Amino acid sequence: MMSPDPLIRFEGVSKTFPGGSTAVERLDLDVLPHELLALVGPSGCGKSTTLRMVNRLVEPTSGRVLLEGEDVADGDPVALRRRIGYVIQDVGLFPHRTVSQNVATVPGLLGWDRARTRRRVGELLEVVGLDPAVYGRRYPRELSGGERQRVGVARALVADPPVLLMDEPFGAVDPEGRRRLQVEFRRIQQDLGTTVMLVTHDIDEAVRLGDRVAVFSRGGVVEQLDDPVRLLTRPANATVEQFIGAGRSVSLLGLGRVTTADLEPVSVLAVGERAGEPGGRTSVELGSSYDEAFAALAAGRTDHITVTDDGRPVGRLDASGLLSGLRRLADSTAPTEPALAQAAVVTPARDG
């Protein structure tokens, strides 16, 4: 059913904590190389427990977790954790160490020499958008929440681990900063090809970031494992449907991208029409997300926006174009079920 060579495989994994609560029960789950798998579900459903069984912060009661084909229980847990990056909500930076020293933690444990460590720490700080010359000597208390989170990501990735585990990594960051971090993190992850398991309770974050999304319910039960668009347009059952609930249309807006298929042709453009007219954002680039296009449409003074390619106008997008695009997106995974396509429908704001 799935690729034969997962990077991580859960085989019939259960975890019952002393005292009796069963967090995860007979879980089978594959994480494929280079994918970002988002685990999402309500509080207490066993997401963090699942994640922590990979780096052995939690040991399964039964079943096996395989990393690159080997049972993680067979080796030394400390050596295992050096191969696995781990980012949590409050980052857990060492308060008395500078940013550079924090990022250099794993290289230090691995015995890298100073020059190599310094070079790699600088590289990683740049990757996460922090100028090493400015931030390297600061202490965690001298950073914003978002900056601390970036340092946490740099620290987790510095030794190029094949796997990164993230538990609510952007939870402590304000919504706007969170969106920016999500976009940047996704780019970094794709550039580096790191396999990521990300735990979140936020379905919107899960579908924006995940190549696939596993929706958990209580007891570590996977209700649906699917790509984001299918999940939003074809929930497998009532539990999933209820969980993705009201945010579904909004989430789908975040997944669609403006393509030429959405546009009125360039020939209808008025001669001399320009992108970025003053008094509102009236243009977006091809490839922008539907939610950016929707925001521009809602903020503009006309019933359409201009879509540009490298700054050059290539067509117009109006509300009905956006709507057709959303329907197409829904139809791409659910060709014969109009009721589900309906779920994708968002009523765009009309202007004046």
Ligand SMILES: Nc1ncnc2c1ncn2[C@@H]1O[C@H](COP(=O)(O)OP(=O)(O)OP(=O)(O)O)[C@@H](O)[C@H]1O
């Ligand atoms: N160390 C522990 N001892 C006892 N029970 C625990 C322990 N850790 C977790 N649990 C219980 O296991 C269940 C699953 O917890 P877990 O933290 O995995 O859920 P979660 O989905 O990550 O939740 P949240 O989103 O709230 O972090 C919960 O009922 C929790 O109370």
